[in-house]
Structures are given as C-alpha cells and as structure tokens.
Amino acid sequence: MKHKRLITAIAVPALIIIAAVIAAICFINYDMSTEKMTVDLYFMNEDGTGIVSEPHDIRYRDSNELIQNTIKKLMAGPSSSKRGDVIPDGTDVQSLRAGTDASLIIDFSGEFITEDKSKNVLDTYAVVKTLCSTGYVAVVKITVNGAPVTDRDGNELGFISASDINLETETYSSEMRDITLYFADSGGKGLVKENRTIKITDQQPVEQYIINELIKGPGNGSLEPLLSDDTILVSVDIEDNICYLNFKSSFIKANTGSSDHEKLVIYSIVNSLTEIPTISRVQFYMDGKRVENFGTVPIKDCISRNTDIMDDK
Numbered sequence: 078m079k080h081k082r083l084i085t086a087i088a089v090p091a092l093i094i095i096a097a098v099i100a101a102i103c104f105i106n107y108d109m110s111t112e113k114m115t116v117d118l119y120f121m122n123e124d125g126t127g128i129v130s131e132p133h134d135i136r137y138r139d140s141n142e143l144i145q146n147t148i149k150k151l152m153a154g155p156s157s158s159k160r161g162d163v164i165p166d167g168t169d170v171q172s173l174r175a176g177t178d179a180s181l182i183i184d185f186s187g188e189f190i191t192e193d194k195s196k197n198v199l200d201t202y203a204v205v206k207t208l209c210s211t212g213y214v215a216v217v218k219i220t221v222n223g224a225p226v227t228d229r230d231g232n233e234l235g236f237i238s239a240s241d242i243n244l245e246t247e248t249y250s251s252e253m254r255d256i257t258l259y260f261a262d263s264g265g266k267g268l269v270k271e272n273r274t275i276k277i278t279d280q281q282p283v284e285q286y287i288i289n290e291l292i293k294g295p296g297n298g299s300l301e302p303l304l305s306d307d308t309i310l311v312s313v314d315i316e317d318n319i320c321y322l323n324f325k326s327s328f329i330k331a332n333t334g335s336s337d338h339e340k341l342v343i344y345s346i347v348n349s350l351t352e353i354p355t356i357s358r359v360q361f362y363m364d365g366k367r368v369e370n371f372g373t374v375p376i377k378d379c380i381s382r383n384t385d386i387m388d389d390k
Contacts, residue, residue: 111136114143117210118151119203121161125196125325126311128163128203130210131155140213144173144181151207163203165189171222179215180236181208189221193365194229195312195323201226201234202242209239229314229321229365252277256287257352259345259387260294261301265337267388268345271295284313284320284356287349303338303345305331311364319379320350323362329371339372344383351382 117130137143152164169186205217216236225233259268288310294302309325332342347359358379
C-alpha cells in the first residue's frame with residue numbers, strides 16, 4: 078500500500094540504554110506507587126490487511142517503565158480473537174535506546190522479520206503507533222539484529238512518527254473519481270468496459286479502490302464478475318509506472334478455473350489499472366512473494382495491457 082513519505086533521518090543525541098537488553102521486558106511486581114495509563118496498542122486487523130487499535134491499561138513507575146511495559150503488553154498479543162499479533166512468537170527485544178529528543182530505537186531479534194515483507198512493514202507501523210500513543214515517544218526506528226527494517230523494494234524505513242501512518246479511523250479527505258473497469262462478457266470469452274464514478278479518499282490509493290470495485294462486480298447485468306468475493310488485496314505500491322499488487326495467497330484458489338477464466342481474471346485487473354495514465358504494467362505478488370503461474374497464466378514477470386482480449390477495443 079502506498080504510504081506517506083517516511084522520515085528517514087533524525088538526529089539522536091546522547092542515546093541512552095533504557096534497560097539491559099531482554100531483562101527490560103519482564104514481569105514486574107507492582108506496588109502502590111505505580112500509576113496507570115490507557116495506551117492504544119495496535120494489532121493486525123481480522124483480514125491481515127491493516128492495523129487497528131485496542132486500548133490497554135499499562136501500569137508504570139516512570140516513563141522508561143511505561144515504554145517497557147507497553148512493549149511487553151504488545152508482545153503478549155491482542156485481547157480480541159479478531160486481532161492478530163504484530164510481534165511474532167519467539168521475538169526478543171535485544172535493546173532499547175532513547176534519545177533526549179523523544180526518539181526511540183528498538184532492536185528486535187531475527188524472529189521479528191517474516192517472509193512477507195508487507196506484513197513486516199505493517200508490524201513495524203503497529204509498534205510505532207503503539208509507542209507514540211504513550212505520549213513519551215515522538216519517533217521510532219526499528220532494527221533487527223542491528224539492521225534497519227526495509228520495505229518490499231529494500232528501502233530503509235528509518236525513523237517513523239505516528240503522523241507518517243494513515244489508518245482508516247483517522248481523518249481523511251475525499252473526492253469523486255471516474256474509473257474504468259473490465260468484466261467478462263456473457264460468454265466468458267472477452268472483456269467489456271464499464272465506466273463508474275466512485276468516492277475515493279486519501280486513506281488508500283485509487284488502485285486499491287479499483288480492485289475493490291472489481292470484487293463488487295459489474296453494474297451491467299449482461300456482464301459477469303471475475304473476482305471472488307473473498308479476494309483479499311494486502312497492499313498496493315506504484316513505482317516507475319509499475320503497479321505492484323500483493324494479494325493473500327488464497328487469491329489463486331479462489332479465482333482459478335478454466336484457462337479462459339484465468340486469463341480474463343488477470344487482464345480484468347491489468348486492463349482496469351492501466352486505464353490510469355501513470356500505470357503501464359502490473360506485477361502480482363502472493364503473500365509478499367512472486368509466483369510462477371496463476372493457473373495457466375504466467376504471472377512471474379510484469380504484465381502489460383492486453384487489447385486483443387477486449388470486446389470493445
């Protein structure tokens with residue numbers, strides 16, 4: 078998913094070790110002198126496509142302990158079964174370093190990184206949003222075994238503030254936009270154009286709205302839908318006129334069928350997205366990985382628009 082430009086550098090004078098490596102994240106016997114703060118902890122949403130907040134009461138004696146106990150709560154996982162972990166099991170906190178400018182660097186063990194790079198970014202965002210909600214942290218940098226976390230393209234995430242991360246529940250602006258979608262003709266042999274005007278917001282890119290509209294299906298009763306209702310798009314990125322789509326791997330099982338159907342599925346997506354002037358090709362990912370084929374259709378490489386499959390060229 079396309080995010081705001083992140084802060085990639087910040088001065089961190091006089092970094093201070095908050096506590097000794099892992100010993101900082103441990104159970105504490107509270108006494109009557111502790112205070113309590115309600116902190117918004119962020120976890121994965123039910124679909125695994127974004128992060129949502131869950132309030133938790135944190136007890137602490139000072140700001141250092143508040144940060145430590147907040148991380149401990151986050152590592153313990155969500156209270157709701159409809160939320161998912163953002164710190165994978167087995168992950169250790171190897172160090173915490175705080176700067177006098179309200180910056181914080183957290184170094185996790187290697188278990189924090191998964192094979193799904195999109196999830197790694199969301200997990201990082203969840204930790205950042207959580208710690209910034211304490212009021213004592215302004216920017217956070219997460220490293221793993223001393224190395225910075227990167228996005229799918231290998232760019233370092235660097236220091237991130239809460240305001241760098243947009244969520245569905247936050248304030249956003251909206252506008253009406255004309256889009257062009259492609260659905261199957263009644264015979265299931267070609268694609269037919271359908272124009273639609275939709276309301277979009279800055280909480281997600283227009284490309285994601287296009288996929289959502291394809292999932293909803295055609296408004297024209299003579300056309301046929303192609304994408305299954307349970308299709309899940311995890312993220313969208315645009316770079317050098319290429320649209321990178323990352324679907325849940327269930328996309329393949331939910332949408333494959335005959336060779337004609339599989340071809341229509343892929344090109345309904347590609348042709349709809351390449352109606353946007355800044356997109357010339359589409360690259361498909363499943364759970365953050367390239368796959369060789371979607372049924373009978375090769376999708377390992379970037380795919381360009383196909384006008385031969387369109388009934389209304």
